[in-house]
Amino acid sequence: MDGLRLQSVTVAAIALLGGVYLVRSRTVSKGRRPPGPPGLPLLGNVLQAPGKVIRPLFLIQSLQCVFLIGDISLAKEILEKRSTKFSSRPTIPYLHYHVDPAQVYWAFSKQNETHFIGRKLTTGLMAAVRAGETESLQQFEALLNVTHLLDDGGKNWFHHIDRVSASMVLTAAFGLHCPTGQEPDLKEVIACVAEFATLSSPTASIINVLPFLDMIPGSMPWRKRAQTHRRHEDAPYDRLITRAVSGDASGMNTWAAVFASEDKPEGDQRRLMNMFTTTAIAMHTFILACILYPEWIPRAQREIDTIVGEDRLPCFKDRPRLPFVEAIVRETFRWRPAGRVGGPHQSTADDVVEYKGREYFIPKGAIILAVPWAIEHGQERFENHDLFQPERFLDDTDNLKAGYETSVFGFGRRGKFPLCPGIPFAERSLWINIAAMLWTFNIRKSDEPDPKTGLPFKYDDSDSAFSGNFTSAPFKFPVVFEPRSVHRAEVVRQEWTECEKDLNVLLPRHKEQ
């Protein structure tokens, strides 16, 4: 599997190479090259994958230097300690000049004023998340999720997880609560997110490979495609932002409303529309771990039952007393990271980095990609790295080990702000949903035969069970969600009835309810 994953990473890197517009091409000085095979003309060594496991630092040299990092200390050294030199983004011409010419998607934009303002505001919003502002909303959504799973025994569990992940973010961001997952606005947003993912890929257009073609005047197919996408995106976004700002849909202090009141008038908050897919991937991954490595589940349920009892669902107040659930969240992020590679960083100055007694030259303009899968599966840090073992994050006294570090949310800082500003929201989303599902259900394999083969379904955690070039999302698989007792099912129903009554408190002045 290591080889396959590496292949995906290499494909992604190759795609990125194709997409990078050469502002300035530099060669790594011989004598100080990081490990990497000798290059072929033009393609360099991009096609020569390094053995079975990514080395701590690996150079792919072609039209552009691309460094893959598979070691956490090296990633921190380069991307965190030296973030002033390594926090820019490479330019993907089609994305930059056609799909997102206003550069409203920070994840792809170089640091500019809009990006700076957006990150500053998001950091403020996430301080409120840390203080618990969104917890009642996240708890309410987790309760609705287990209610849905009770209703159909998990038949549509994949959809329910997609729904809860999207609804948590879209309610907080725009006041768009999605109780069924079939809401037309949600469907439109999902279609836009998928279209944007396709168009932002370095392989999306010939312009990324041959940028000079863009000098051809007139209505070329790539221009029309990008214009159509922008129209597709503007329609739902305009509706979402109008509702969020006017308070028609919700009186909540939505993130979009905060942005609109403090950002420049031309500020654009559409970046908030697509921040739910990685949470859904992580939750699907958690369910796969329940199916393939169920050994830890009794311990988790014992911990939850001891603290929470049988007469109510877990809530955020229980969080400090449920370290094993916290360890499950960490192991979910580690075991199969949602992103195959972190966001691409581009260096803005030449630098020399020392690794294991040797110095390596990283030229200005090089692209640096941390590879979470390689980092999170480092044998030195994680024994039995391919197994799902949450207890690896606990010490001998069953408390969380100190010094937790992860690569899955990216590295470094952009300007003054750390990468992935959504960490506090994402962690809470996962924690409450995992705790609620484990309290309510026994989660097990389905006995139904696979309709494609007529044979028992083959559950798989190899690379072929995941899709995506830059993300790594499990394909659908059948799961049974069995209530642990009739009493627990009744408690869920009862809590939901109470909660529905309080919806106006949870989502104040939500006029659609």
Ligand code: HEM
């Ligand atoms: C499991 C959940 C999540 C994962 C694994 C994840 C991971 C990441 C990663 C790897 C990056 C790129 C960092 C880099 O450049 O190295 C990123 C960027 C970002 N994330 Fe997340 N994220 C998650 C959830 C969220 C949520 C829930 C939000 C918002 C509420 C969010 C907001 C953002 C934003 C705005 C950026 C762009 C930051 C920038 O480029 O300035 N993320 N995330």
